[in-house]
Structure formats: structure tokens, C-alpha cells
Amino acid sequence: MRMKILAQVPLFAGLSELALDGIDHRMVSLSYAEGDRLYSAGDPANYLYVVAAGQVKTLQPALNGNDSILDILAPGEFLGGLTVLGRPVYGETAMALVTTCALRIGTDAFREVLLEYPEIALRALDDVTALLQEARSDTSQRATSTVAQRVATTLLQLAGKFGQHGGSGDGTLIQLPLSRADLAAMTGSTPESVSRVMSQLRKDGVVDTGRRWTSILDHNKLTAIAAAEE
Amino acid sequence: MRMKILAQVPLFAGLSELALDGIDHRMVSLSYAEGDRLYSAGDPANYLYVVAAGQVKTLQPALNGNDSILDILAPGEFLGGLTVLGRPVYGETAMALVTTCALRIGTDAFREVLLEYPEIALRALDDVTALLQEARSDTSQRATSTVAQRVATTLLQLAGKFGQHGGSGDGTLIQLPLSRADLAAMTGSTPESVSRVMSQLRKDGVVDTGRRWTSILDHNKLTAIAAAEE
DNA sequence: CGTCACGTTGACGGGAGTCAAAAGTTGTGG
DNA sequence: CCACAACTTTTGACTCCCGTCAACGTGACG
Numbered sequence: 374m375r376m377k378i379l380a381q382v383p384l385f386a387g388l389s390e391l392a393l394d395g396i397d398h399r400m401v402s403l404s405y406a407e408g409d410r411l412y413s414a415g416d417p418a419n420y421l422y423v424v425a426a427g428q429v430k431t432l433q434p435a436l437n438g439n440d441s442i443l444d445i446l447a448p449g450e451f452l453g454g455l456t457v458l459g460r461p462v463y464g465e466t467a468m469a470l471v472t473t474c475a476l477r478i479g480t481d482a483f484r485e486v487l488l489e490y491p492e493i494a495l496r497a498l499d500d501v502t503a504l505l506q507e508a509r510s511d512t513s514q515r516a517t518s519t520v521a522q523r524v525a526t527t528l529l530q531l532a533g534k535f536g537q538h539g540g541s542g543d544g545t546l547i548q549l550p551l552s553r554a555d556l557a558a559m560t561g562s563t564p565e566s567v568s569r570v571m572s573q574l575r576k577d578g579v580v581d582t583g584r585r586w587t588s589i590l591d592h593n594k595l596t597a598i599a600a601a602e603e
Numbered sequence: 604m605r606m607k608i609l610a611q612v613p614l615f616a617g618l619s620e621l622a623l624d625g626i627d628h629r630m631v632s633l634s635y636a637e638g639d640r641l642y643s644a645g646d647p648a649n650y651l652y653v654v655a656a657g658q659v660k661t662l663q664p665a666l667n668g669n670d671s672i673l674d675i676l677a678p679g680e681f682l683g684g685l686t687v688l689g690r691p692v693y694g695e696t697a698m699a700l701v702t703t704c705a706l707r708i709g710t711d712a713f714r715e716v717l718l719e720y721p722e723i724a725l726r727a728l729d730d731v732t733a734l735l736q737e738a739r740s741d742t743s744q745r746a747t748s749t750v751a752q753r754v755a756t757t758l759l760q761l762a763g764k765f766g767q768h769g770g771s772g773d774g775t776l777i778q779l780p781l782s783r784a785d786l787a788a789m790t791g792s793t794p795e796s797v798s799r800v801m802s803q804l805r806k807d808g809v810v811d812t813g814r815r816w817t818s819i820l821d822h823n824k825l826t827a828i829a830a831a832e833e
Numbered sequence: 834c835g836t837c838a839c840g841t842t843g844a845c846g847g848g849a850g851t852c853a854a855a856a857g858t859t860g861t862g863g
Numbered sequence: 864c865c866a867c868a869a870c871t872t873t874t875g876a877c878t879c880c881c882g883t884c885a886a887c888g889t890g891a892c893g
Contacts, residue, residue, distance in 0.1 A: 565881090
């Protein structure tokens with residue numbers, strides 16, 4: 374049953390049954406309630422996690438208390454492996470956004486796997502590189518764009534990753550319990566500013582929001598806002 | 604002669620003579636004048652570079668023309684290897700900051716090396732991870748800090764990487780031809796704002812600047828400014 | 834039904850981006 | 864050696880985005 378999940382993890386795609394079985398035997402499955410922490414920044418980084426079901430947000434703690442949300446992870450993605458050699462502590466905090474199930478493997482065991490299957494190491498390298506490029510484009514965007522643009526961009530990214538089409542409404546539904554504070558932490562802003570932007574977007578019929586969901590009604594207009602304010 | 608350089612590259616540290624020789628044979632050495640580009644964003648990413656002498660800056664192009672400077676690379680560091688599988692183009696532009704000498708290896712050949720020596724792949728993974736953490740802390744800093752704080756932080760980072768102590772003056776000398784526009788691109792600001800900050804710092808006796816250098820006179824005060832404005 | 838967290842909206846102030854012009858530097862050619 | 868042009872840096876004035884503080888409304892849960 375866990376084998377099926379592992380086979381769907383991009384990082385392990387294309388591995389033989391035998392290899393997957395070997396990895397599977399070294400992993401433990403765990404479950405978390407909403408708000409539970411998989412690990413906290415500063416904890417010894419002894420494990421690598423793979424999201425099996427649910428969503429996990431990773432938080433970058435800041436001195437001022439203005440934590441940033443680095444990423445929201447979907448099933449199949451891994452986290453906690455991003456520790457620098459010689460600094461064996463987590464740099465971020467990982468928290469379950471909803472009821473979540475995850476698999477866990479010891480970092481030493483994972484390192485063995487990487488040495489045994491170099492192609493996985495290369496794929497991991499690609500994955501981290503992709504994260505790096507994302508982080509870097511984020512950085513340059515924060516410097517130049519307005520809050521409205523950043524919120525729009527973030528919503529589009531979320532829609533691309535978690536969006537569900539069709540159903541009753543005709544928009545793209547993002548079913549995540551994201552508070553204004555969460556969106557603020559994702560865009561490098563404040564809850565108040567995000568609220569203003571969202572109110573405006575709702576008034577213009579671009580999005581609609583509810584308790585634990587957000588829906589994008591006018592994808593084109595949102596893209597236009599993300600690209601250049603009017 | 605190039606072997607000596609290669610042996611000093613952290614990525615290749617601890618490799619056998621034989622292995623280094625094998626890598627060396629697949630590399631070509633090149634030299635660049637100030638302002639020359641090693642490669643541009645969008646070019647096919649066919650090569651990985653190692654800085655042998657000089658300094659190289661990497662630029663992230665932005666839509667508005669407000670390019671960001673991602674990093675300034677010292678001898679021994681590598682660049683151009685950060686390409687995602689399936690997107691074989693450079694995401695950044697690399698430009699020589701001064702007269703620079705670099706070694707070059709084809710990405711395919713490098714991939715072979717990584718598969719042959721998995722420990723290099725793991726070290727590369729650590730390197731990229733370090734870059735990722737750096738990029739992420741940068742992102743959260745840009746969101747919260749003032750320009751003065753960001754400039755101070757950047758100067759401290761540069762001092763740690765390129766600073767030379769002692770000599771005639773009693774400060775830390777950073778010998779890099781960084782224009783106000785460069786510093787602006789590094790801090791996510793504008794040349795004017797950076798100029799204002801630098802003027803203030805010079806007036807307060809914290810730094811001194813010249814044609815192609817910057818000197819940090821009061822390290823403590825600069826650290827204080829970076830941490831929290833007064 | 835009371836409490837509390839969250840979301841919304843308003844008013845205010847400050848940091849910094851933009852525009853503009855002056856002052857200093859570099860490099861070139863006569 | 865000097866003069867001129869092109870660029871960089873600096874400084875000033877203005878504007879505005881948005882972060883902060885505060886008040887109010889709303890839904891959730893015990």
C-alpha cells in the first residue's frame with residue numbers, strides 16, 4: 374500500500390520494484406492533525422519526509438516574528454532533506470495544513486540510498502535546483518512588485534498546483550485553509566494589506582473566497598494583474 | 604597547472620589524482636575581460652563553469668529591466684550547473700566583474716562525472732541546498748527590512764567573502780568594482796536609495812568608498828545597523 | 834449566549850521609488 | 864596637456880504604496 378505511494382513520488386520514479394521495496398522497508402508512516410508540526414526549525418535534522426496525503430506548509434522563522442511561508446507541499450513531494458552538511462539542523466518548520474499522512478526515512482539511510490542509486494541524487498539535485506530558481510525569482514519579484522501583483526502571482530501558483538476545475542462553479546477552486554496571515558506570509562506583506570487586495574479582487578469579480586477555500590473566477594484578469602498593475 | 608586549481612575547488616575536494624586528471628581532460632580554460640558574458644539567460648545550458656581567477660556576477664533578468672544580482676562568485680566556485688532537467692537553458696546571465704579566467708566542462712560530461720562519483724553529487728546537493736537557504740533568507744529579509752539594513756547586510760556578506768584585513772588602513776577592504784546600480788541590484792533597491800544610504804554611512808564613519816573598492820571601518824556599527832535600525 | 838479568533842475597513846505616517854538637476858569622474862581626441 | 868563628452872554619483876523635492884494602529888463586524892465553538 375505504501376509502495377504505491379512511493380512509486381508515485383517523482384524522486385523515486387523509474388526505480389525497480391526491488392529498490393522501492395528496499396526504500397519502503399526503511400520508512401515509517403506517520404499521521405498528523407491540522408496544525409501539528411512534523412519538525413521545527415532548529416531540531417536535529419534526522420529525517421526526510423514524503424507527503425503521502427494532505428498538505429504541509431514550510432515556515433522560515435524570522436527574527437521579528439514575521440515568519441515567511443516558503444512552500445506548500447502536495448502529496449508526492451519531499452521535505453526535510455534540505456540540510457547542509459555540517460549543519461545538521463532543520464532551517465525551517467514544517468506544519469500540517471490539514472490532516473496529513475507522511476512517510477519518514479532517516480537521513481543516513483537516505484544518504485545510503487543516494488549513494489546506491491546516483492540517478493536519484495541527480496534527480497534530487499534537479500529538484501533542489503528548481504526550488505532554488507523559484508526562490509530566486511521570488512526574491513526579485515518581492516523587490517519590484519506591488520502587494521497586489523504578488524498576491525495575484527501567489528494565487529496563480531496555488532491554482533496551478535492545487536486548483537480543481539469544473540464542479541458547480543465555473544472557476545478554479547483552491548481548497549486550502551489559508552488565512553489572511555498565511556497569504557501575508559507567502560507574499561511578504563501583512564494580513565491587512567492582503568485583506569484589502571482580496572476585497573478588491575472579490576469586488577471586481579476576479580476571485581471568490583470562503584471559509585477554507587479560494588476560487589479564481591477570472592483567470593485572465595488575474596494574470597493581467599500579476600503582470601502589471603493598472 | 605589547472606590541476607592545482609581543480610584540487611582547490613570544494614566540489615572536487617578529496618578526489619583522487621586519477622579522478623581529477625579525468626575531469627581536467629574534459630575541461631577547457633577560457634578568459635574574459637571585464638563586462639564580458641560567460642553566458643546569457645536563455646542560452647542553451649551546455650556548459651558548467653568553474654571560476655579560476657577573478658570574479659563573476661550572476662544576474663537574474665526581470666521583466667521590468669530591474670535585474671537582480673544573485674551572487675558574486677569567487678575563484679573555486681562553480682556556476683551554470685543550476686539547470687533543471689527538461690529546461691536546458693540558463694536562467695541567469697553570468698558576467699565577468701574583472702578580468703577573469705574560468706574552466707568549462709560540458710554538462711553531459713559533468714553528468715557522467717556525477718554518476719561515476721556519487722559523493723560529488725552529494726556535495727553538489729549540499730552546495731545547491733546552501734544556495735537555496737541563502738536565497739530563502741534573502742527573500743524573507745527583503746520583505747521586512749529597510750534599505751539601510753539590506754545594504755549593511757550585503758556589505759557584511761561581501762566583507763566576509765572578499766574582505767582583506769590590515770594593510771595601510773585599519774578597515775576591511777572589499778576590492779570589487781561595484782557601482783551603485785550593482786548594489787541596488789543586490790539589495791532590491793534603486794541606485795539613488797543606495798547612494799543615500801552609502802552617503803550616510805560614510806558621514807558616520809562606518810564605511811569609506813572609492814573608485815573600485817569599499818572599506819568597512821566600523822564593523823560593529825555596521826552589524827548593529829544590519830540587525831536593527833536606530 | 835459569551836468569548837475569542839479572524840476578517841474587514843478606516844485613518845495616519847513614514848520609507849523609499851521616481852523625476853530632475855547639479856556635481857564629480859573617466860576616457861578620448863585634438 | 865587640456866578640453867569636451869559620456870557616464871556615474873549625489874542631492875533635493877515630491878508622491879504614493881503599504882505597514883501600523885485602531886475600531887468594528889462576523890462566524891466558530893464551548
